[in-house]
Amino acid sequence: MKKSRDIEVLIVEDDLRIAEIQKRFIEKIEGFQTVGIAVNYEEAKTYIELLQPDLLLLDVYFPDMNGLDLLKETKQQVKQMDVIMITATKEIHKVQEAISIGVFDYMIKPVVFERFKQSLVRYQEYHLKLVELHDENLHVTQQQVDKLLRKEVSGSGAANDKSYLPKGIDPLTLDKVLIVLGKVDCGLTAEVVAKEIGVSRTTARRYLEHLMSEEKIAADLAYGTVGRPERVYRCLTP
Template sequence: MSQTIEVLIVEDDVRIAEIHRRFTDKVEGFTVVGTAITGEQAKEWIELVKPQLVLLDVYLPDMKGTDLVTFIRHHVPDTDVIMITAASEVEVVQRALRGGVFDYIVKPLMFERFKESLENYRNKVEKLKQSQQLSPEQIESLWNRRTQGESIHIEHSPKGIDPLTLKKILQCVLTMEYNGITAEMLSKESGVSRSTARRYLEYLISQKRIYAELIYGNVGRPERRYFPISS
């Protein structure tokens, strides 16, 4: 059996931190070793425990989570980070990417998205332990890249789902990996109607190739945004 992955939760809202802890307990192979509500507390935990994975918010009382990512990279480079935050500023996302953050989950958090992220992380950790050398395909999969050969088995597409349109729509979603895409955006990008775009998107969800989240903006109603499921 694989070794349990130790997790540190860094979240200043104790209620949300407790949700993260409960979610983590539901995913096999992970255990929470501590919770920090400030950046300084997190530094102490990280230096003392050296957890394998940190679930990190961006907005902390004494520093930004992206600054903590820099600290982790300098002091405990073997520790990985998944950011769970409401932050959507380009600068924050860029710093997370450059800091080698494994995943970036936008609040409000849903369990399926959380579970998927942790399971993808666990699977990749196990892949890296299997051998001293990886095949090109295995290396590609570690960065969530897909080739046309990894596409949906379109020959079994149901009635009303055109294989070529399906492939085109899937590619549109994959190119919007980090920001996601709405049915309206996809309609403009692919040239199909909004209702057609939504039908294909929901079909891709049923095939477990993408997932949807309700994203809450500053004003107006939440929008349903679609994201690719990582390998």
């Protein structure tokens, strides 16, 4: 099997200090190389056409463009390029738009190295699997399609469960719920879990009920002195 080349990354970021940080992050991760830094629309278009990178690290707001518009353009390129958004933009409609267009990941600034590395390593596995399938000219199986759709190839954790995660269930949040529950033996209510991971009670309950359906946690009824009994969720003993 031939040795794979480094994944070529183009950074599209108008703040050169942040771009340099991203470049240094990339240098710490084996199998990647930065092929350029673009600070505006014209540079981004030129570099994309000339360099044909595998991956773009893309911000949303620029003085002369909206990164989401550039994202749409990249999806129409002859060579398919993947995009990881790295931005301070937190508006839910912008996040939804980026996801609907087809970003590989969406990171909110400031990004710490561990989160950055996690994203690129996951992309590396995804990219190498695609290259392998292309080289072997295989007809993919349903299982391979399912894994590619959820950007998962190998590894462990909630993101790599055998069952496909339903809409509205994020693997990182799922991990947080499991970590919180794993810290106590007596179990926690949905309200306590919600406070611990910073989501609404309704959201926490949705994740807890999903884990119940996967038989990864159990629930008991706790009777207080007043009011209705509450469900208390706990991790199952391995």
